Amino acid sequence: MxxxxxxxxxxxxxxxxxxxxxxxxxxxDAPALVLREGTLSxxxxxxxxxxxxxxxxxxxxxxxxxxxxxxxxxxxxxxxxxxxxxxxxxxxxxxxxxxxxxxxxxxxxxxxxxxxxxxxxxxxxxxxxxxxxxxxxxxxxxxxxxxxxxxxxxxxxxxxxxxxxxxxxxxxxxxxxxxxxxHANMWLGAASVSHYLGIESHDVTLAVLPLSFDYGQNQLLNSWYAGASVVPLDYLFARDVAKACARHAVTTLAAVPPLWVQLTELDWPQDAVAPIRRLTNTGGALTVDLVRSLQDTFPQAQLFPMYGLTEAFRSTYLDPALVDSHPTSMGTAIPFAEILVIDDAGQVTGPGEEGELVHCGPLVAQGYWQDAERSAERFRPAPAESRYGGTAVWSGDRVKRDADGLLYFVGRRDAMIKSAGNRISPQEVEDAAIATGLVAEAVALGVPDARLGQAVHLVVRPAAGVSDAPDRLAPALAKELPNFMQPQTIHWREVMPVNPNGKLDRTAIARELGA
Known part of the structure; x- marks a missing residue:
């Protein structure tokens, strides 16, 4: 433990x-929020x-x-x-x-x-x-x-x-x-991140992540906890981020892997790079190549890879001093978090043994709003070995811990798609496709993608008598689903594979697509 x-x-x-x-x-008189129309002290x-x-x-x-x-x-x-x-x-x-x-x-x-x-x-x-x-x-x-x-x-x-x-x-x-x-979840999350990032009152955070995300919101809160300033930015292009870094002498920059890929492809001016002291990653794992690119682009900055889930905010971070030697690790628990790895028998795993990541402590959320059934699935009593006890978040993520206590991601237990830092429900995409009346069956999957982490692929069987379904489905989905949920590719099938129980065989479809 x-x-x-x-x-x-x-x-x-x-x-x-x-x-x-x-x-x-x-x-x-210190700046707190830098807006287009002026700065709020x-x-x-x-x-x-x-x-x-x-x-x-x-x-x-x-x-x-x-x-x-x-x-x-x-x-x-x-x-x-x-x-x-x-x-x-x-x-x-x-x-x-x-x-x-x-x-x-x-x-x-x-x-x-x-x-x-x-x-x-x-x-x-x-x-x-x-x-x-x-x-x-x-x-x-x-x-x-x-x-x-x-x-x-x-x-x-x-x-x-x-x-x-x-x-x-x-x-x-x-x-x-x-x-x-x-209040406590959000206050302690701000205190925790501000502490391990070493945020100080003279720091400037460029807030590029959506404020509806847990870490996007925390960009504001951890900066204000330290008395620092925040520059909120809705960007259209990666170069907008670089320009803002130069304009505001940004010291702290958070992003998701697809944005980091775009940022490392830019030719950064020195006045944009020089002030940056720390980079924080969330919404998906960094590849070794991307870690090296970030180090080349921002040689003076500390890189903080992080892992978290909305149900417990952040869970782990990797000490920047260990990024070179352990670039694929999730690191260890952040302050106020206790992370246990529990095997299928309910026991704490030993070094190198795979199990489910279980997050205990005061960062654990209060459950799902008016949804006792789904709350009971994810928010369950903490393992007996927990120092905190009470309720824990059972993440559904499979991880391993090495002999030095560093955690490594293995995979998800469920079918969640994570694309460009967004969590996407396959069923929500499937339901939207079927609701168009153009398809009779649909399976949405996340297929590995170098830039997005996972790309949404949709496998469908057309509804009987709808000959123009292939021409109409993508425009129909564009009206109903946000851009980040749009299928990158739609695969049309006359027959969908089924398993021995007569249900759609998602495993076979995933294997066919390399998901």
Missing amino acids: HSTKETMPDAPDPNPMPLDHLAERGQG YKDLRTRVAGMAAWLRDRAPGNGARVASWAAKGELTCLLPLACARAGLVHVPINPLLKRAQVAHILADSGATLLIATAARAKSLEDGDVPPGCIAMTEAEALAAIADCDGALAPSQADPGDLAAILYTSGSTGRPKGVMLS
């Missing part, structure tokens, strides 16, 4: 606070959070009410995590890449009472997408109303165990499910 909590000499403070108190940590941050929280309390009365946001990065999306926490509300950030069908599900499932969206996104919603009891307004309308609000809420006295956010994430089956995160 191994935990960095036992080995790190100067562990972060284990006492969580209400999440909105992050606004109080930086020096008053920590003094500004405190004022804006207090005002936004007062407006939210009036607009969405009742502790625990859910407030959804569906917008690009900006003042509203960056401040809502703290403002909702101060108002006693629960923030539901929605990935801006999602389409109306997924958003309608999230709104209905979460029971949101307020949706704030950019005008174009709000306009894309159809009758019935916004459930009764939910008010939808544009981002511009919300910001104008907040500016007209004279109220201000003082820092909250919430119980750190109270629910603060619901992050929706895909599973291997069905629609996205909401992971319930408490």
